[in-house]
Amino acid sequence: MSSLRTAVQPTLFELDEYPERVEAFPQLRYMGSKYRLLPWLHEVLAQLDFSSALDVFSGSGCVSYLLKSMGKRVVANDFLLFPSQIGLAVIENPRYRLQQRHCEMLLCENPSRDDFIERTYSGVFFTDSDLRFLDNIWANIPSLPTRYHRALAITALIRSCVKRQPRGVFTVAGDPDRYKDGRRDLRLSLQEHFLESVAVYNRVVFDNGESNRSTQHDALEIDVAGHDLVYMDPPYVPRADDNCYIKRYHFLEGLASYWQEPGTEIMHETKVKKIPKRFTPFSYRRSALEAFNALFTRFRKSHLVLSYSSNGYPDLKTLIEIMRRHKRRVKVHERDHRYHFGTHRNVKQSRADVREYLIVGE
Ligand SMILES: C[S@@+](CC[C@H](N)C(=O)[O-])C[C@H]1O[C@@H](n2cnc3c(N)ncnc32)[C@H](O)[C@@H]1O
Incomplete structure (x- = not known):
């Protein structure tokens, strides 16, 4: 009887459904924000088996909030103070x-x-x-x-x-x-x-029943232990x-x-x-390749999920090659995306229309 009840009761976090509460998360106008990609990100993340997650470059906090809403134990991290205050307010705060x-x-x-x-x-x-x-x-x-x-x-x-x-x-x-x-x-x-x-x-x-945290560290200095999945959205x-x-x-x-x-x-x-x-080493040609390799090496024991867009350096092929050094299975998910960001008004529209990738290493 009790097992029957367990089977029919809805769980607190329905695994495959997009969590409705994410829609209420305020969109902050923030360079490189993945706010409008959250439903797609959710589709990809929902296929992976994990219960704890680190959002290394948390920015506006929207991806951490998606993960929290999926019932995961979340660490939101950014090396700047104001994103980590956002993390404290809405990720760590129960x-x-x-x-x-x-x-x-x-x-x-x-x-x-x-x-x-x-x-x-x-x-x-x-x-x-x-x-x-x-x-x-x-x-x-x-x-x-x-x-x-x-x-x-x-x-x-x-x-x-x-x-x-x-x-x-x-x-x-x-x-x-x-x-x-x-x-x-x-x-x-x-x-x-x-x-x-x-x-x-x-x-x-809200309280998702997990003890979530907000931290302010450099990506290459964060504690590596205890994250089943690491989401990376570097500049x-x-x-x-x-x-x-x-x-x-x-x-x-x-x-x-x-x-x-x-x-x-x-x-x-x-x-x-x-x-x-x-x-930040991610922002310069001379240091980016080494920084990606160091990042993937650091978190090689976790599932790796990297956001990448076609207007960046290094190119997709290179990033896949670097991730393959650390992960046996590397899969790429992709879709079109148009960034709505203030400074893009000054550049050709084509630069704002990019292909957005999620590179997943298991
Ligand atoms: C593309 S944004 C992240 C956007 C975020 N995913 C969102 O949807 O709002 C990149 C973030 O990385 C942070 N960052 C840059 N270099 C870093 C480093 N070395 N360690 C940690 N954070 C860093 C920046 O402060 C910025 O908030």
Whole structure:
């Protein structure tokens, strides 16, 4: 009788079905985000046998969230601080949400607030009142009760800043009021965006019954043990321009610690008050091949799943050859994809239409 009941009861995570809750995960405008590829990614991942997964280059956190929603034990990792705050807020966090009383406390005027952001970024990004809002909320964030609450507040700020910033990147100075095209995202103040973003991220907090983690390490220094599957979505050496995440998102990286973390010292001579680039071997022709080989060697005991797109270097054939050194069975899944990303407007459309691959090594 009991075995019959087990057989007919729906399980918490239906293995092959696309988890509905992923649809509620907010799309962050983030370079190289796999948000729109999640259903396809799910199709491929659902064929593999694994119960724990490491997302080495987690970025906006959407793939980690898919894995969490599939009932896996997830480690979301990125070498930048702001993606790892997103990971803390929605992957590691099992249940804490920002309640009305937390938001009221965060918005209270704090007389002992610093004015670092306003002093540094006035005339560079946003309006002065937006900047004062950021200084003030940052003075209140430490009073939140847990690191999950704090990470949620920071995550909501990150989304707010991306939405309010023209094109979502911090490469060019200019306040949003200059763009009088009526776009709602540019019209709302940062405070209004913040309250909306809190609601959006609150909604996606859930406990999948596993102890998930968010970490901030270099890909080649993460602990290798305990991951049945390793998903890798590194930056690729671009054919044109560059793909530096700090160049585009320096403001978010600084904001995630109120510019307190080592490596977030402002370069005052720069027009947009940047912080120093973070070196990654995946972004340069001279070091990429060796970095891929080191990455696959490191995680050779796990299933390997690599996202790759046809506009990157090294080419598909080379990546397959490198993975074959470590894995007996290597399979390639592919489909068309069009990246919708701000800077692509400036390049030929053909560059934004790419073939997207998943290279799976078992
Ligand atoms: C293509 S994005 C990942 C996008 C992510 N899968 C998503 O859907 O949002 C690449 C990420 O790798 C991170 N990264 C670059 N080099 C790294 C390294 N050496 N170690 C860890 N993370 C790195 C970047 O900060 C960036 O967030």
